[in-house]
Amino acid sequence: MSNNLTNQQAPASEATGRQRRHPLLRNLSAKIAAIPMVLVTLVGFVGCSVWSIVYSFTSSKSLPRETFVGLKQYDRLFDSSRWQASVENVAIYGVCSLVFSLGVGFLLAVAMDQKIRFENTFRTIFLYPFALSFIVTGLVWQWLLNGDFGIAQVIRDIGFTNFEFNILSDREYSIYAIVIAGLWQGTGFVMALMLAGLRGIDQDIWKAARVDGIPAWRTYLFIVIPMMKPVFITTLVIIASGIVKVFDLVVALTDGGPGVSSELPAKYVYDWMFGRGNLGQALAASTVMLSTVLIILIPWAYLEYSQKKDATHG
Amino acid sequence: MDNTLSNTALTEPHGPRPKRLISTRNIVLYGFLIVAALYWLLPLYVMIITSLKGLPEIRMGNVFSPPVEITFAPWAKAWDSACTGLYCEGLKVGFWNSVKILIPSTIISITIASVNGYALSFWRFKGSEIFFTILLFGAFIPYQVMLYPLVIILRELHLFSSLGGVVLIHTIFGMPILTLLFRNYFASVPEELFKAARVDGAGFWRIFLQIMLPMSLPIFVVAIILQVTGIWNDFLFGIIYAGTHNFPMTVQLNNIVNSTQGVKEYNVNMAATLLTGLLPLIVYFISGKLFVRGIAAGAVKG
Amino acid sequence: ANATELEVTHWWTSGGEAAAVKVFADAFNAGGDTWKDGAIAGSGGTARPVIISRIIGGDPMGATQLNHGRQAEELVEEGLMLDLTELAEKEGWKDLVRPSSLLDACTLDGKVYCVPVNIHSFQWMWTSLDAYKKAGVDAPADWNEFVASAPKLREAGITPLAVGAQTWQTNGMFGVIRMGLGGIDLFRKTDVERDPEAIRGETMASIFKAFGEARSLDDENNSIQNWNDATSQVINGTHGAQIMGDWAQGEFQVAGQTAGVEYDCLPGLGIAPALDTGGDAFYFPVQDDPEKTAAQLRMASMMISKPVQVDFNLKKGSLPVRGDVDLAAANECMKKGLEILKDPANIVPGGDQLFSQDTLGQLEDLLAEFWTNPDMTPEDAHDAWATLYEEAD
């Protein structure tokens, strides 16, 4: 290699190029443009979370007060049977809506992907509830599930006169009413995500599987689904963030009843924060929710991140 | 080329494989789709027919039976004269308020989120990924937790009870998911395009406005659909942060649906419900195809 | 006076309630000001966050309904509520308002911050005379008769008890049964004095037992949420009775029914004629604009004025807070109520005044659970209830 250049640093002295920029000033416009995001994350998300954690250790009533009481709010929270019911319910609701919206959403997407006729029509039908508010969803399903004049009545009219179907006022099953309505609203969106994912699969994979004589269902199960991992993850994030926050739907559909049988954590927080003027209790509940989310998300995010790293190196 | 083969066996299979229209596969496939479609359509059907029935008919008849006598009075009432408290002006006031909230909120929240996604894909700086991660966690924070501190923040900004306030709130709460969408989308744009523009001397904003924006239509469609439905259907933020003169349509809907004046006017409720949902529904009917395409164009990657 | 617009938030949206609000609005407008109605439907749970946020957030409304008592305490402490003391002294509210506990509830550190507008008590049972006629049974005169008549009603296809599923209704119902079966003394012991012996005592145990038995009286598949929907069931005669506060009266009235003809009312379940004196009050958040402050005072004065009190309470089905009004126009039930109120011994303070919303919320949850969960024994419920009472603040 020619090394004469190193002796020839002369040009450096004669040319006065621009100097190296200070690290803070590099990418300046990008940093300026990111100010809203930085503010929202720091002030909005981090700030509010810290605020709520701090005040969860106080006995604040309607207004935040710095009267620290240690873990008292948490003791009470974990003793509360309503909180226990809420946690149990969110688990049921979460598992059911995850399983069914992913399951049904995927099945629908698969069906839609079979080069069917009227694809546009079907897609619109499955997707439209997503456009409606939970208030609407709650109202409609409250009606349809009404044991006196809803679907149950129709079935009685058909001739099954003893038919009883009234999950709205059955404390064992009222949470499933919420599941049904929630699925009605959200599955279409999952289907759209899944459909997009399916359309992204290399057509050659299908051909290879056909040549190999692998039946369609096995191709889906063992080849396509594993390939759609990123889609499933995006979907999961969206569904899961919805589950944690579900509130309007319960209020509109059962208002937590009968009794406390369909209460959910977000409603617990809301009720105590506003209706019942015990901010400390509400914030303790929300802190528990938040830390649960973090406990689930952080290892997952870590796994995802380290895996991606491996992939680029491998 | 030799023609011997074609003569050999016309009795043997030739031409397209015969297809039966009514195959088991088709029965299962369309059966499943139709049953599913019925489940999804049932509520809409009930809403529509109920909204077209008179009250006596509702009380006597079956929920599912079509109206004997179609009346549009409930629609007119819901729009024009349904009461909440003292006012009997229906949904129409709220409609325009909703539009007033919807337009700036959608525009501003999407603008900011798209700039975020763009900056996070092409102009990473130290720590930008950390902010993004926090932002994603933000998607999981229940709204209620932030309601209170945000009231105080907005008060300090003198934005409380104003259009600006509710726009800001929608921007904040829309940011996580929208930023994720845009970031994933821009990640699929070839980096060379960005480099070419830089060599051409374009800076942060010019690249964004003149190069990236025009090619991001699909993802903007997705973002717009998500925001329009989300913001239009919002009740809580509208009623708390928007100020009385800006109460969105959902507040009136809630009032109409939740207040009974003697007999519950189911038909009016349903009409009000449908009227409220009309705008997002139309958006969906028009752009459903673009929606799926937009999602496929990058929203679900990574 | 200058015409000033004041926004008033409240959650009175049912038929009778709206009619009553109109009385206020008309009276206020008649004074040359403008009443801007800010109704938020769906009970206090929906409205309260909005109201509190707006006051804290610096966009206070001109006036707002809040259950008086401890709910507003902190807002008052923060200096966010208008001090009405001057007006109150000028108009001599202290002497007018009866029972005096109502004004006490509006008073903090000797200053008055709210206007009580009515007296509500939960201690009523409403029966449908139609339903009993249909079933061929005599209408009950008290709770015990009602329980006894329940099987007959069932035979006639009538559900004895109408109950809305919201938790506060169950809680209120329990309070009524407690007062009816336990009497005023027990109530004072438990709720005012918080006497642990009374709280865990035999009588309470039997009350829980009775309440437990009452669980079988309502719809098995009750799908009704709102109290007024339950009232409609009684009005329509599909249900025998409802335990609900006197505000239900307004619904009967709107439906054009007359006490003693289509329906009947039994204060204190017909056993112990006592009334708790809850009620509604209006607060006036502090405003920057002195014009508005003046209008607020005008409104406060209007709300408690004689003719408005009469009209308003007739519509609302509640009792006026002034002892000096003539309620000749009052109906049967109201008269019963007025009669009882005459003896201060019959008056007990409302739950809002005795407990924090926090504790009330916990009680509500407990009783709602007990009501809907047949597996929960009265003993368990009693124990949990007693614990809450012991820890209450």
Place this chain on the structure above:
Amino acid sequence: MTSVAISDLSLSFGPVEVLKSLNLEVEEGEFVVLLGPSGCGKSTLLNCIAGLLDVTAGQIFIDGKNVTWEEPKDRGIGMVFQSYALYPQMSVEKNLSFGLRVAGLPKNEIIERVSRAAEILQIEPLLKRKPGALSGGQRQRVAIGRALVRDVNVFLFDEPLSNLDAKLRTDLRVELKRLHQRLGNTMIYVTHDQIEALTLADRIAIMKDGLIQQFDSPSNIYNNPHNRFVAGFIGSPGMNFLQGALVSEAGQWFFNAEGLRVPLSDYRFVHPPQEGQAVEFGLRPEHIVVGDASTTQPVTMQVDTELVEPMGADTVLWTNVAGHALTIRTDSESNVKTGDNINIGFNTARVSIFSENGERV
């Protein structure tokens, strides 16, 4: 024996007719390459053979059996795809054995077949890896292995090398050829890269617009193209074409163009030429001799060099003769510079002449 026979095959996508009554007969053990420009229907044809597309008309026979309506898996074919279409989340071993397990073969049979394929392809050390952790060449071998384990007589390849870089492509081409020699199955190979076609094929089928233009051995395709399309498609740099006319003079035919007159003494006409017939005169760059050696050629002339392109072993000269562009390929030893006027020569036995409709004259 005929291994794959296609008779009057047509295929339309809606109104678009992609294959137009196409006939093809492949002998057993033959390596046939389908070569043609993008979009000419090569993949479509291959998919029809594999049974992945339903034909519109016609029949397909494999090993004498009419398989027009058979399922792909029952046709006795294996297929390798451009993107390899490996199942990304399965190990190489699983990739190879998945089809067999689905078919319900006994375990030891599966193990045996997989290990035999792995041995042939030398991928034993990779069996536990996932496709993501393989290089392009290794992936290709796995893809071939998947066809191999199926124990079929006909292999179909759809541009299996087009995703790889030049160097790897060369190596894998050789490997494929060796594999074919070793296995002896019929192979049908789609590509649009002529080097691949020429090096691999026993016979090449040149396709255009859903029709086969010529089906012949590589050397025939190269030296004796049936029509102008085939002539122009094969060869890099491409054949030189000069526009002109045929004229006869004293029983001797000449090719006449502006400023040019080439005696066609050595050209073998396949159709009787006509006086004045407008033709194109095709001459391969590598059939032109440069410098002193050119004097020994039947036809000689002088050309102007416009550009010299050294390419390692060869050099390409871009020249001009009487206004006609002429590309010449010569070895790298020639010292021609841009601007030089040089002598060239060629033999008309090696030219191709096409009539106006593109057919060889």
Place this chain on the structure above:
Amino acid sequence: MTSVAISDLSLSFGPVEVLKSLNLEVEEGEFVVLLGPSGCGKSTLLNCIAGLLDVTAGQIFIDGKNVTWEEPKDRGIGMVFQSYALYPQMSVEKNLSFGLRVAGLPKNEIIERVSRAAEILQIEPLLKRKPGALSGGQRQRVAIGRALVRDVNVFLFDEPLSNLDAKLRTDLRVELKRLHQRLGNTMIYVTHDQIEALTLADRIAIMKDGLIQQFDSPSNIYNNPHNRFVAGFIGSPGMNFLQGALVSEAGQWFFNAEGLRVPLSDYRFVHPPQEGQAVEFGLRPEHIVVGDASTTQPVTMQVDTELVEPMGADTVLWTNVAGHALTIRTDSESNVKTGDNINIGFNTARVSIFSENGERV
């Protein structure tokens, strides 16, 4: 005059050092090709020159000016990308003028420059079209045009041809070369395709692992590789390497390998050889003469043919001599068949010998 000078350039992505104190000096008007295997840092180097990556250490001079910290637009460079990176929603004209409009040039100046570039590249009829409606070759021209209008002295190309098919690649290569001759600017061109490098470059810089291995003219790189990597990287099919040792006998050096003994009478050593030194003996496939002509060569031997690969103009023979694989490139006229035992010959003046550490001996 030096056009682009790079001095001690280093660049790391976090812990990974991609460029390692690299030096390079490009003369004005030179066409320099950066050639190297994938991942060696070619694009990274180009991006550093363009100012699209911030260097870790070192300096970059363009036209004598230190531009190490300049913005890309101020460096006087134009760049053409692999995927062309045309702005998809702008017409060709807009694509060309975008940079000028950003720079705020007067309107008529912009129009003039665009039309000049369009004329040079012959894309005037395309100016109103969008990139989506252009063929690969047209797109490339537009991409070049975008650099052209900027009126810069240095053009940077990052694999501008690698997305195209073989035929188009050949054509565009020639066009590029012509353009360079016409414009006379400095061009730095990245590729991993050696044919491109050999045909286009005035000088080639062979890169490996972030270091330049040899920076020399194409013929020197081809005939006189400095080390084994360069020798093996250039040439297709690749150079044959035989393992063995140097031995001397009566003042004459020999290359000794199992079953082979090659006299090195014509080889010019660059370092004094040592007795018994382990070496690799490199011989290009195209430097081996086959058949009768082989007898005239200084060294002759007999080899077994294992595979014959006809490639149109040439044929590649994969042969074996005493257990050593030997690839031979010959013209297509030779009639060698698989299995033939043939005579070959070569001249040791054209071989390359490398010591164990890879340096030329």
